[in-house]
Amino acid sequence: MNCDQFKDSLLTDYVDRVLDPEKQKIADAHIGQCAECRRLIADLRTVTAETFGQVREIEPPAHVWAGIVERVQPSPGWFEKVCAVLTLPRLSIAIPVLASLMLFTFVQLRQPEVSYDITRAYLSRELGGDFGVLSNEDLENGSFGTVIEDFFM
């Protein structure tokens, strides 16, 4: 047997020891005589032992499982999505603050105006004199009844 006759099986069946016993014997005899094939086999065994013999199994980092869970879990419906958004830390603070502001503004706008009669009574009591009692004469003259009102209006 020469190198060409078993070059195809030298780096496969022969090194992996899957040749049938008869062929294995012939190959062993050839390798005993052929320095080139012997060197090829020796080199392959060295490379294989040096590189594959010492490697170990490596565990993935923990976040790989977390990523898998995220991808296989069913996606939430619209209600869950809204709930999730509302429970976000920033929104959970912003929403009550915004609601309070709106409520405050609404209450302010709804405050009843102090009636003219009450103002007039207050000023009369505090300052004395007549404040804004419209007489028929005032109406005829186009006056508002008081000096202040006449000045501003």
Next chain:
Amino acid sequence: MQEIATDTLERAGDGDLQAFNEIYRSSAGFVYSIALRMARNTADAEEITQDVFVKAYKNLKAYEGRSSFKTWIYRIAMNTAINFCKKRSAEFKKRELREREPSPGVVSNEAEKNLFKEDAEKKLGELLGCLNEDQRACILLREIEGLDYRQIADVLKIELNTVRSRLKRAREAMIAYARQGGVKDEL
């Protein structure tokens, strides 16, 4: 990889995440190691591992036990890793042509250098770098997982003689690389 009970497989197939976690714990090391050695960087290996288990989870119902679970998960892992690496490789070539970047070489970037800090991993990484994805898959299944030719053919769904020819070419490339001094102090 440990054997997985049929009951666990059934529960996981019905969507039980706790049962699926048992499967993950028993096979994640093997899948991640394969992914790491095929992709040769941790970020891609993590992505491949996730893809493998997401595919497994979605297809567990269809797993009928015709092949062993180990062969089934080997097949998903290897096919996912090979396709991922081929896609990455094509993207890299395209970018290289466009930008005229230097070739990635055997150890192409910092991430890979960090990964192969350990001597054994470094040697392995260098050797695997001189093989194409198909040869790398065959040699890993043979040399690290210890699968025989028939099992490799089953996992990769290729002919027995294709396994032989890929192994032969892979070994020739490894010897040539080592003889050129590619792996320090080796030969």
